[in-house]
Amino acid sequence: MPESLLAPDQIPTINGGARQPLDAKTGFVVTDEFERFNQKYDMFNRAVWDDEVRSQRAQKFFESYFTDLAQFRKIEGFQHRDYALRNAAWYIADFTADLLELSDDRKEGFLDSYTMFREGATRQHIAPPEQHSAELKRAATFLGCDAVGICEFDERWVYTHNYSRQLLRDKELDLPAGLTHVVVIVNEMDHETIRTVPSALSGAATGQGYSRDIIGALSVAQYIRNLGYRAVASLNDTALSIPLAIQAGLGQYGRHGLLITPQFGPRVRIAKIFTDLPLLADEPIDFGVTETCHICRRCSDGCPVKAIPFDAPTFETPNSISHLQGVKKWTIDARRCFQFWANQGTDCSICIRVCPYNKDFSKLFNRLLGWMLGNRWRRLALWLDEKLKYGGRKTAGWWWRRTADE
Ligand code: SF4
Numbered sequence: 001m002p003e004s005l006l007a008p009d010q011i012p013t014i015n016g017g018a019r020q021p022l023d024a025k026t027g028f029v030v031t032d033e034f035e036r037f038n039q040k041y042d043m044f045n046r047a048v049w050d051d052e053v054r055s056q057r058a059q060k061f062f063e064s065y066f067t068d069l070a071q072f073r074k075i076e077g078f079q080h081r082d083y084a085l086r087n088a089a090w091y092i093a094d095f096t097a098d099l100l101e102l103s104d105d106r107k108e109g110f111l112d113s114y115t116m117f118r119e120g121a122t123r124q125h126i127a128p129p130e131q132h133s134a135e136l137k138r139a140a141t142f143l144g145c146d147a148v149g150i151c152e153f154d155e156r157w158v159y160t161h162n163y164s165r166q167l168l169r170d171k172e173l174d175l176p177a178g179l180t181h182v183v184v185i186v187n188e189m190d191h192e193t194i195r196t197v198p199s200a201l202s203g204a205a206t207g208q209g210y211s212r213d214i215i216g217a218l219s220v221a222q223y224i225r226n227l228g229y230r231a232v233a234s235l236n237d238t239a240l241s242i243p244l245a246i247q248a249g250l251g252q253y254g255r256h257g258l259l260i261t262p263q264f265g266p267r268v269r270i271a272k273i274f275t276d277l278p279l280l281a282d283e284p285i286d287f288g289v290t291e292t293c294h295i296c297r298r299c300s301d302g303c304p305v306k307a308i309p310f311d312a313p314t315f316e317t318p319n320s321i322s323h324l325q326g327v328k329k330w331t332i333d334a335r336r337c338f339q340f341w342a343n344q345g346t347d348c349s350i351c352i353r354v355c356p357y358n359k360d361f362s363k364l365f366n367r368l369l370g371w372m373l374g375n376r377w378r379r380l381a382l383w384l385d386e387k388l389k390y391g392g393r394k395t396a397g398w399w400w401r402r403t404a405d406e
């Protein structure tokens, strides 16, 4: 394990001490068994080095994002136009990830943090943390982020190592010491395309979410650097995004293992910026998601490979090396999930589509249902959601025929 990134008195304690109340708020129970995660064991990396996960289908799945597919499927939602849009939506994310991969062994945003910045200011803009926080949120919103929160740096969620897919081995993490806060941003994934899951077309919502995250994270990091402070922008690399987003007050943890936000439900992509800008951390929020998940199993029922647990949160993990140990929570079987993605040739968001929090909350009636999910009307809200067939699947043809103002 690399040396600690924080001074000893800054490390959040896991058993007792200052961090216990925070875990109570986030809903996680973290024990002595806890170990930080090594990026090598995430399913996308295992598909490169581990024979248990590596397969021709997995290889074709990765290639489908870059190549001119020789054969598109005839099934609606998996045709030429669907892959064309999906791969266009991924373009910014893929382009930035590939830029330094061969020359510098850096796959930025997916294995390594971003380095593509201008020099910042040499003199620091001095202000109280409350002012820096308020101005940073104003700036982040202006720069295109749909929601932004702040938490203290919590080393538990930072990977022990990065991974090199070029050399098939661990790399030292490239976070500098002394960073004190994390700015977490989320961007909405498109509601209409997600309604067509499973389809290659719906993968466009994933790619678009990531591409928007990159623009937001790079811009916010450059803003902080322009104020004279350090800022490291990160997408899926460097640390687990979901616990940081929960601690930053952006949402709660769902049975399907995803962040559920009040504004967009689970239909979000997350990025984060590690910084030493003096900031004020936000509080975790509770809008009733855990209680809803205890009585709703839409995602477990809807998952085609039954990768989402039906039972209560537990310390047990279905596929141990790819999951955090020592954290009591709902844990999806990441291997089953990934194999389904590989088999169908695109990512899957069925668990997002069917979740009752997946709504267009700009509509008044949906806001009412969202409010009911947070209180004693919860069961009625779930019943209505089912009766009104929210979460049902639309065809890709329906999406392509729609005009922007419908
Ligand atoms: S579908 Fe239901 S159980 Fe699953 S995350 Fe959403 S609310 Fe929770």
Ligand code: SF4
Pocket: 256, 302, 303, 304, 305, 306, 307, 308, 332, 336, 337, 338, 340, 341, 348, 349, 350, 351, 352
């Ligand atoms: S993404 Fe699809 S396969 Fe994976 S857990 Fe969700 S529903 Fe199941």
